[in-house]
Amino acid sequence: MASTETPTDVVSDLPAEAQDDRPPLDDLWRLVAWRAARTPDALFILDDYGRSPTFGEFARDAEEVAAGLTSLGVSQGSRVMWQLPTTLEAADARAPLSPTDSP
DSSP, rough: OOOOHHHHHHHTTGGGGGGGGGOOOHHHHHHHHHHHOTTTBOOOOOOSSSSSOHHHHHHHHHHHHHHHHHHHTTOTOOOOOOOOOHHHOOOOHHHOTTTTOOO
């Protein structure tokens, strides 16, 4: 989240009844899951290749990456390093990892 963004900015495009429900800003995965639960069909991002996953699709992809990492023995506290271009695949890998680690 950009330093100038406030929690209100994160929810401003949600339906009015969902805007009182504040998102968890302390953890990227919790934020992704929070938003996917509320607007699964809303556009998440449009990348340079014309792909445009929804919040629900992004959350599902991130869960698949998390399951793959878990099957390789990665768990909370594990150090993970990867080399990916800045694409949706990098975002899918980033979401289930600790929010304090640098991608």
